Amino acid sequence: MSLNYDDVVRTGLAKQVADEIRAAILDGRLKIEERLPSEEELAKRFGISRPTVREALKRLAAQNLIRSRRGPSGGNFVSKPDxxxxxxxxxxxxxxxxxxxxxxxxxxxxxxxxxxxxxxxxxxxxxxxxxxxxxxxxxxxxxxxxxxxxxxxxxxxxxxxxxxxxxxxxxxxxxxxxxxxxxxxxxxxxxxxxxxxxxxxxxxxxxxxxxxxxxxxxxxxxxxxxxxxxxxxxxxxxxxxxxxxxxxxxxx
CATH class of the missing domain: 1.20.120.530 (GntR ligand-binding domain-like)
Structure with a gap:
């Protein structure tokens, strides 16, 4: 998996993070059913807060690009296009x-x-x-x-x-x-x-x-x-x- 964690400026952070992940999905860097890093890991890599990461993930879920799964093997996964x-x-x-x-x-x-x-x-x-x-x-x-x-x-x-x-x-x-x-x-x-x-x-x-x-x-x-x-x-x-x-x- 390859995400550009350094290409985020300090304004509109949630949208920018969502756009970066969306771009990675659309160009194939993130595959269908691939698990995203945890909220904590994404926050560290992007250098932002976990609430900001959570907002970015909500944006992606609203676009049916990712879905969440609970349990020990849960997390956020790239969705199959609908x-x-x-x-x-x-x-x-x-x-x-x-x-x-x-x-x-x-x-x-x-x-x-x-x-x-x-x-x-x-x-x-x-x-x-x-x-x-x-x-x-x-x-x-x-x-x-x-x-x-x-x-x-x-x-x-x-x-x-x-x-x-x-x-x-x-x-x-x-x-x-x-x-x-x-x-x-x-x-x-x-x-x-x-x-x-x-x-x-x-x-x-x-x-x-x-x-x-x-x-x-x-x-x-x-x-x-x-x-x-x-x-x-x-x-x-x-x-x-x-x-x-x-x-x-x-x-x-």
Whole structure:
């Protein structure tokens, strides 16, 4: 293990110690499951107090970079990266950006169109029967008249999540987490009440049929048709919102 104990200045000590240990983890100087020196040893090597070391370790634990273990063989250990935890953090930031209007409609649709097209192509080649069953189950739910609007939107998210899972590509699933868990719910919220459910379920069915038959080109074509239709509905929703805003705030 190699840490630069001398590269810490006297201000913001806890943050600097946490940053040094974090850098050692990210560049491989500290390995997954490796035990860190004790608080007392870290304090001596960095030339700081134990409370400062403790604060640095709390920062690292909050980032899911280390975890503590009790007992004779306990201590602080480097954690295995948690893709879902990282994705949740990214998604929270993306949801905020979408909510404050940092992205316009065309950007959102284009992002989904291009990234999900890649997923549809890979899903057609790599899908398992379990993946096909997961998507089919959501379509079956979407055809139920008793399903509420909120339930339909949740099923829509699960369908696209299953499509991404069918790629069998871990890095791509991580990258798509923001699109699935942030962009889709936001656009669903805007189009709520305007999107024709039967048409949406039919569109999902056509995507699934191509994926089931492992026809990559058709899967991409059907997905892009689906999102093109969503773009039209989304524009209509935003136009209605603008009209209501104008009515509520007439020009003087």
């Amino acid at each position: 893709p879902e935890g990282l994705s949740n953090a990214i998604t929270g930031a993306a949801t905020l950006l979408v909510g404050v209007g940092a992205f316009d409609v065309e950007e959102l649709v284009t992002a989904r169109m291009e990234t999900e097209s890649v997923c549809a192509r890979l899903a057609a080649g790599n899908r398992t029967e379990a993946d096909v069953a997961a998507m089919a189950a959501e379509i079956e739910l979407q055809r139920r008249r008793s399903m509420s609007g909120e339930e339909f939107c949740a099923s829509d998210v699960r369908f696209h999540r299953a499509l991404v899972d069918a790629t069998q590509n871990g890095p791509l699933r991580l990258m798509m987490y923001t699109v699935i868990e942030s962009f889709i719910p936001i656009t669903n919220m805007l189009t709520y009440g305007l999107y024709e459910r039967r048409g949406a379920a039919d569109s999902h069915e056509s995507i699934l049929a191509a994926i089931r038959e492992q026809d990559a080109d058709r899967a991409v074509e059907r997905l892009r048709d689906h999102l093109t239709g969503m773009r039209v509905v989304l524009v209509q929703a935003l136009e209605r919102r603008a009209e209501k805003s104008d009515i509520g705030n007439p020009a003087t």
